[in-house]
Amino acid sequence: MTDQEIREYSSFVRDVSRWVDEILTDQKRFAELKRDVRRAEKRVGDKAKWLLKFAYLDLAKVNNIAFNDLRLEIFAFALSEYKPPKEFSTGFFEPLPYLFRVFSLSRLGSTNSLVDFFQSELRKRFDDSIQGRWWEYRRPAPVERFRIFRRRSPEGVHYVDNTGGDGISVPDILLGIATDVLKRERERFGICQNLRCGNPFVAERKNRAKYCSPKCAAYVRVNRKRGKL
Numbered sequence: 001m002t003d004q005e006i007r008e009y010s011s012f013v014r015d016v017s018r019w020v021d022e023i024l025t026d027q028k029r030f031a032e033l034k035r036d037v038r039r040a041e042k043r044v045g046d047k048a049k050w051l052l053k054f055a056y057l058d059l060a061k062v063n064n065i066a067f068n069d070l071r072l073e074i075f076a077f078a079l080s081e082y083k084p085p086k087e088f089s090t091g092f093f094e095p096l097p098y099l100f101r102v103f104s105l106s107r108l109g110s111t112n113s114l115v116d117f118f119q120s121e122l123r124k125r126f127d128d129s130i131q132g133r134w135w136e137y138r139r140p141a142p143v144e145r146f147r148i149f150r151r152r153s154p155e156g157v158h159y160v161d162n163t164g165g166d167g168i169s170v171p172d173i174l175l176g177i178a179t180d181v182l183k184r185e186r187e188r189f190g191i192c193q194n195l196r197c198g199n200p201f202v203a204e205r206k207n208r209a210k211y212c213s214p215k216c217a218a219y220v221r222v223n224r225k226r227g228k229l
């Protein structure tokens, strides 16, 4: 991270903390959650790699502790991509407090189906992409809400408007963020050129690697030398 990124990140964390303060009244639980999210963010690391790995993870083999870790990783993933608006205005759809609310409901259990759903939606699209089809995701349209007739209240006669995005679900927020990350990082994705492997992989840098691992690169090199390929 550059100094600039660190500064941006810490101001971002301060903003997040402020919002979360408003959401969670239990300070102890809030401190725990913050610490857990920070750790989860370290585990996520490279977001493109994490997405591919998560999409093909065998959830049936993940125990409860690892599952809770995974849930926090999803949250940290979303959080790291979230851009707080410069001007905070009421009526603006804020996915972050919403996500926090969902993820802080319970430390285990309540969001299992969310993890499963997010994974299956990702895997479906990765499968399509590996087959040469589009990555496709339709973003939900914001809901417009306004009253036609003016209301009388102690403050006077006024219109009541609400441009909230209540119709946007957590899976939609997550899939939207994943789509943004993949669109930005797609040049790092490849299919291993070792015909006996063919696994999808994420390279360190864009348009560089042909093989998913040094093992596959060596396999092709050795067999080419022997005239087998």
Ligand SMILES: [Zn+2]
Residues within 6 Å of the ligand: 192, 193, 194, 197, 198, 199, 211, 212, 213, 216
């Ligand atoms: Zn390979």
